[in-house]
Amino acid sequence: MKITVVGAGAVGASCAEYIAIKNFASEVVLLDIKEGFAEGKAMDLMQTASLNGFDTKITGITNDYSVTAKSDICVITSGIPRKPGMTREELIGINAGIVKDVSSNLIKHSPNTIIIVVSNPMDTMTYLVHKSTDLPKHRIIGMGGALDSARFKYRLAEALEAPISDVDGMVIGGHSDTGMVPLTRMATRNSVPVTEFLSEERLAQVLEDTKVGGATLTKLLGTSAWYAPGAAVSALVQAIACDQKKMFPCSVLLEGEYGLNDICIGAPVILGRNGIEKIVEIELNDAEKAHMQESADGVRKTNDLL
Ligand SMILES: NC(=O)c1ccc[n+]([C@@H]2O[C@H](COP(=O)([O-])OP(=O)(O)OC[C@H]3O[C@@H](n4cnc5c(N)ncnc54)[C@H](O)[C@@H]3O)[C@@H](O)[C@H]2O)c1
Numbered sequence: 001m002k003i004t005v006v007g008a009g010a011v012g013a014s015c016a017e018y019i020a021i022k023n024f025a026s027e028v029v030l031l032d033i034k035e036g037f038a039e040g041k042a043m044d045l046m047q048t049a050s051l052n053g054f055d056t057k058i059t060g061i062t063n064d065y066s067v068t069a070k071s072d073i074c075v076i077t078s079g080i081p082r083k084p085g086m087t088r089e090e091l092i093g094i095n096a097g098i099v100k101d102v103s104s105n106l107i108k109h110s111p112n113t114i115i116i117v118v119s120n121p122m123d124t125m126t127y128l129v130h131k132s133t134d135l136p137k138h139r140i141i142g143m144g145g146a147l148d149s150a151r152f153k154y155r156l157a158e159a160l161e162a163p164i165s166d167v168d169g170m171v172i173g174g175h176s177d178t179g180m181v182p183l184t185r186m187a188t189r190n191s192v193p194v195t196e197f198l199s200e201e202r203l204a205q206v207l208e209d210t211k212v213g214g215a216t217l218t219k220l221l222g223t224s225a226w227y228a229p230g231a232a233v234s235a236l237v238q239a240i241a242c243d244q245k246k247m248f249p250c251s252v253l254l255e256g257e258y259g260l261n262d263i264c265i266g267a268p269v270i271l272g273r274n275g276i277e278k279i280v281e282i283e284l285n286d287a288e289k290a291h292m293q294e295s296a297d298g299v300r301k302t303n304d305l306l
Pocket residue numbers: 006007008009010011012031032033034037077078079080081082091095098101102117118119120122143144147175223224225226229
């Protein structure tokens with residue numbers, strides 16, 4: 001199993017590290033445009049192999065896509081991150097050109113690959129890959145919901161004063177400060193709805209903290225987060241590589257599901273060896289449907305800027 005990660009920056013390197021530590025891939029290629037940068041990150045990571053006990057070979061390369069040839073999965077993290085006070089949508093001007101270029105180079109050398117889009121604004125960048133390549137929809141996946149759901153579970157556990165492993169929950173909708181749709185009604189602690197334990201006010205706070213999860217970290221770090229994003233990408237990569245048939249919310253091209261068409265937005269999907277093996281339609285109540293519609297309106301506004 002060969003995996004390419006484009007962008008050896010904070011998220012790309014973290015993602016390569018988690019993939020390697022989980023030891024399911026034979027090779028990870030890290031590619032960056034900055035001379036020597038990916039080579040340096042790959043060497044540094046390889047020097048952790050004997051300490052962390054993995055056999056995955058990590059190779060770094062400066063902008064030579066021939067080294068990525070025949071990758072089973074390609075992850076796109078190349079592009080600029082936001083700074084405190086910015087929205088993800090403001091990154092579109094620079095990142096759209098990068099993502100279009102990178103995806104076309106990747107497909108030239110790996111026509112059968114599955115692409116995972118991470119660069120922001122992620123739902124629009126995923127849509128751009130659909131519009132600018134011939135890849136079938138099940139092989140284009142946007143990563144956002146897996147991260148947002150991890151943050152939702154972190155905030156729920158905090159409110160419940162419970163271990164995170166006791167908590168389950170999912171965030172669908174757009175990966176933006178206002179567009180996320182955390183499914184509070186369906187979140188549980190050991191199968192018991194969290195609404196049994198938390199007041200409406202506390203749940204509203206959990207919801208708000210989840211939605212601004214990325215912005216909160218950007219303010220603290222001066223740039224956007226990388227550990228949880230890297231871990232979320234590696235979980236999607238592992239689900240595909242190991243044919244796990246796991247369910248994650250991912251940005252996916254919708255064709256009627258959730259009443260939406262011609263848009264990439266977060267919805268639950270089953271991930272396996274073929275990429276997106278199924279889009280799961282869950283029954284939403286009227287309020288959730290309205291949130292999903294509002295979220296889609298926001299994503300479409302950003303898509304219109306392409
Ligand atoms: N979808 C998500 O949940 C999520 C989570 C975190 C970050 N992100 C996004 O991921 C992107 C990367 O974030 P980061 O923190 O790793 O940034 P970073 O600046 O640390 O790394 C980006 C890397 O991309 C490289 N790059 C730029 N143009 C390139 C090109 N044409 N080809 C190859 N490499 C190129 C840069 O040299 C840099 O090393 C940002 O757009 C950020 O907003 C998304």
